[in-house]
Amino acid sequence: MNGAQHILDAFHRHHIGTVFGYPGGCIMPLYDALVDDVGVEHVLCRHEQACALAADGYARASGKLGVCIATSGPGATNLITGVANAHRDSIPMLVITGQVASGMIGTDAFQETDVLGMTLGIVKHSYLVDSAEDIPAIMEEAMALAQSGRPGPVWIDIPKDILLTDVKTPTPEQTQTPSASTPDLSEALAMLREAKRPLLYSGGGVSLANAEDSFRAFAEASAMPGVATLKGIGNAGKHNPNDLGMLGMHGSRAANRAVEECDLLFIVGARLDDRATGKLDGFAPNARTIHIDADAAEINKLRATDVALRGDLSGILTAFTHEMEAQPLAIDDWRTQCQTWRTTGGFQAADNEEPLAPITGPAFIRQLSRITPDNAIIACDVGQHQMWVAQHYHFNHPRHHLTSGGLGTMGYGLPAAIGAQFADRQSTVINVTGDGSFMMNAQELATIRRYNLPLKLIILDNQCLGMVRQQQELFYNNRESQIDLDDNPDFVAMARAFDIPSLHIERTDQIRRGIETILAYDGPMLLHVAISREENVWPIVKPGASNKEMIDEPKRTTTAKKEQVA
Amino acid sequence: MNPTNKNAAPSYTLNCRMAQEAAAIERLCQVVRIRGFRIASMAVETAGDYFDINLTLEGSRPVAMLQNQLEKLHTVAEVVVKQPAAKLARHSA
Numbered sequence: 001m002n003g004a005q006h007i008l009d010a011f012h013r014h015h016i017g018t019v020f021g022y023p024g025g026c027i028m029p030l031y032d033a034l035v036d037d038v039g040v041e042h043v044l045c046r047h048e049q050a051c052a053l054a055a056d057g058y059a060r061a062s063g064k065l066g067v068c069i070a071t072s073g074p075g076a077t078n079l080i081t082g083v084a085n086a087h088r089d090s091i092p093m094l095v096i097t098g099q100v101a102s103g104m105i106g107t108d109a110f111q112e113t114d115v116l117g118m119t120l121g122i123v124k125h126s127y128l129v130d131s132a133e134d135i136p137a138i139m140e141e142a143m144a145l146a147q148s149g150r151p152g153p154v155w156i157d158i159p160k161d162i163l164l165t166d167v168k169t170p171t172p173e174q175t176q177t178p179s180a181s182t183p184d185l186s187e188a189l190a191m192l193r194e195a196k197r198p199l200l201y202s203g204g205g206v207s208l209a210n211a212e213d214s215f216r217a218f219a220e221a222s223a224m225p226g227v228a229t230l231k232g233i234g235n236a237g238k239h240n241p242n243d244l245g246m247l248g249m250h251g252s253r254a255a256n257r258a259v260e261e262c263d264l265l266f267i268v269g270a271r272l273d274d275r276a277t278g279k280l281d282g283f284a285p286n287a288r289t290i291h292i293d294a295d296a297a298e299i300n301k302l303r304a305t306d307v308a309l310r311g312d313l314s315g316i317l318t319a320f321t322h323e324m325e326a327q328p329l330a331i332d333d334w335r336t337q338c339q340t341w342r343t344t345g346g347f348q349a350a351d352n353e354e355p356l357a358p359i360t361g362p363a364f365i366r367q368l369s370r371i372t373p374d375n376a377i378i379a380c381d382v383g384q385h386q387m388w389v390a391q392h393y394h395f396n397h398p399r400h401h402l403t404s405g406g407l408g409t410m411g412y413g414l415p416a417a418i419g420a421q422f423a424d425r426q427s428t429v430i431n432v433t434g435d436g437s438f439m440m441n442a443q444e445l446a447t448i449r450r451y452n453l454p455l456k457l458i459i460l461d462n463q464c465l466g467m468v469r470q471q472q473e474l475f476y477n478n479r480e481s482q483i484d485l486d487d488n489p490d491f492v493a494m495a496r497a498f499d500i501p502s503l504h505i506e507r508t509d510q511i512r513r514g515i516e517t518i519l520a521y522d523g524p525m526l527l528h529v530a531i532s533r534e535e536n537v538w539p540i541v542k543p544g545a546s547n548k549e550m551i552d553e554p555k556r557t558t559t560a561k562k563e564q565v566a
Numbered sequence: 567m568n569p570t571n572k573n574a575a576p577s578y579t580l581n582c583r584m585a586q587e588a589a590a591i592e593r594l595c596q597v598v599r600i601r602g603f604r605i606a607s608m609a610v611e612t613a614g615d616y617f618d619i620n621l622t623l624e625g626s627r628p629v630a631m632l633q634n635q636l637e638k639l640h641t642v643a644e645v646v647v648k649q650p651a652a653k654l655a656r657h658s659a
């Protein structure tokens with residue numbers, strides 16, 4: 001077997017059945033090996049950025065390793081945004097790129113770029129292979145590394161000649177990741193029992209550690225009020241009465257209030273990101289902290305913690321659950337207080353009952369949440385629509401919500417939805433996007449068509465870069481700059497050009513039928529939803545301000561959608 | 567670069583042992599820079615399959631944070647911080 005065939009052999013041994021890629025000169029030996037391979041499905045996206053983002057969506061939806069492949073030079077540089085996205089959100093990913101032949105490296109050869117140098121800051125680890133004999137061992141190590149501890153992308157750059165060289169070294173044993181031990185909980189437990197107003201604060205680390213079940217068991221056994229980061233949405237399930245939803249810049253008033261008032265933050269798999277905490281000085285000012293995380297570097301990174309528990313989240317949470325079951329927390333008053341805040345300060349913009357009224361983003365997302373099945377996967381893009389999904393869609397599981405949290409990558413949603421659909425062919429997968437974000441990876445309509453994926457696409461079209469327009473309105477004296485998209489293409493016609501049927505709606509009374517129609521259709525379908533340009537996401541905390549300084553929606557003076565912002 | 571800040575920042579010496587692999591030194595320097603430290607001096611020796619790297623660093627962020635990040639690098643075997651750096655090391659920059 002040559003180097004390229006050894007890569008496929010490693011995929012087989014690790015049950016990697018789907019990879020996303022795009023061919024080119026230096027990676028051709030691997031594409032040649034793929035011709036004779038029956039065990040690996042190669043998904044040809046139409047841009048390498050989409051390959052990486054689809055691999056990311058595949059990994060998030062399935063909990064498995066996402067794999068993407070590209071050629072040297074522009075293929076590799078096009079991958080970068082997708083790999084950075086996976087790095088910022090700790091998604092397990094293997095990236096394989098071809099490189100110019102070993103002897104040509106450093107000669108400014110055609111399609112040569114210094115991939116290793118360019119990507120140091122966006123990978124968990126990377127390799128430039130200099131001997132074909134190393135490929136089997138590197139593949140083993142890279143796949144283990146990408147998925148162990150705090151997951152992340154691992155990039156292997158392989159010169160073309162090495163892909164073609166016969167390998168004599170026997171394939172190494174599969175790397176066993178040592179299981180993490182459970183640390184001593186006594187100090188944390190004493191602190192938790194002492195607290196009068198403890199608050200559970202969970203993030204994306206819960207599902208990254210595959211600890212969803214143990215987290216939910218703990219949340220129920222402790223009945224602790226809880227808040228979630230953008231990536232932690234769904235951790236508590238949609239029926240937990242103590243879940244206050246998302247905190248932070250566009251979090252609920254209830255969640256931010258609870259953080260302000262709590263006397264203990266019980267942090268699970270979250271990194272105190274600035275979008276969640278607001279200005280750190282004002283964040284949870286009265287609270288001690290217990291921080292549970294797989295990554296030692298996250299503990300004490302931004303705020304000194306009182307007790308740190310590092311290790312396997314599932315084991316730690318299960319141990320806490322037993323303690324809670326043996327002796328429940330005596331926090332009835334606090335729980336009742338938080339439930340009151342949940343009723344008065346949750347996300348509950350009133351639905352407009354007027355059938356001819358224009359559609360608002362929140363009203364649309366609430367209907368979508370009611371109509372879609374519980375196991376639907378929603379892949380968002382970035383902007384106002386992303387926040388409306390986070391606020392108004394009720395997720396029952398964190399893997400059902402695919403969102404670009406750390407990097408905030410416009411163009412994420414469509415390829416991520418493609419990846420998720422490959423991860424689970426039976427699930428309903430919906431991409432909720434904005435008119436700006438959609439155009440960043442619109443070429444992937446061709447991928448949907450090619451594989452006949454039954455994806456549903458929903459464009460909330462406000463004819464502008466809404467999130468930027470909102471911040472210009474609120475924080476830059478309404479001086480609009482380069483946000484107008486009123487010359488958008490006809491999205492309905494555009495989808496049809498890719499042989500994807502589509503539907504346009506613009507009135508409140510059309511929402512239900514629009515959603516039901518695309519869900520019922522046996523194949524991909526696009527719903528184009530015209531919404532008001534002036535709608536804002538509320539509440540909002542000014543970037544850099546404390547969460548306490550949250551700005552609420554100003555009172556509407558008329559039924560018209562245009563708001564006067566105080 | 568702001569010389570006033572540079573003078574005000576505390577200085578540390580740090581020893582790092584890491585496997586010799588492509589881009590090892592760049593990887594180390596990249597983490598040091600992005601986590602808010604300036605390399606004032608650097609000495610690299612090879613010891614078997616490893617690099618033995620001695621750094622004098624300046625930076626106003628907690629050095630433990632940098633140590634944690636360096637320890638996360640797959641090929642880093644050990645990081646030892648000796649703080650604060652001797653005055654001599656600082657002036658030799």
Ligand SMILES: Cc1ncc(C[n+]2csc(CCOP(=O)(O)OP(=O)(O)O)c2C)c(N)n1
Binds near residue numbers: 381408410436438
């Ligand atoms: C690749 C990329 N470029 C720029 C931005 C900055 N940005 C954040 S939100 C946004 C506007 C998004 O517009 P749209 O997709 O139409 O969504 P809306 O906010 O209108 O719902 C922009 C430009 C980004 N996040 N990603």
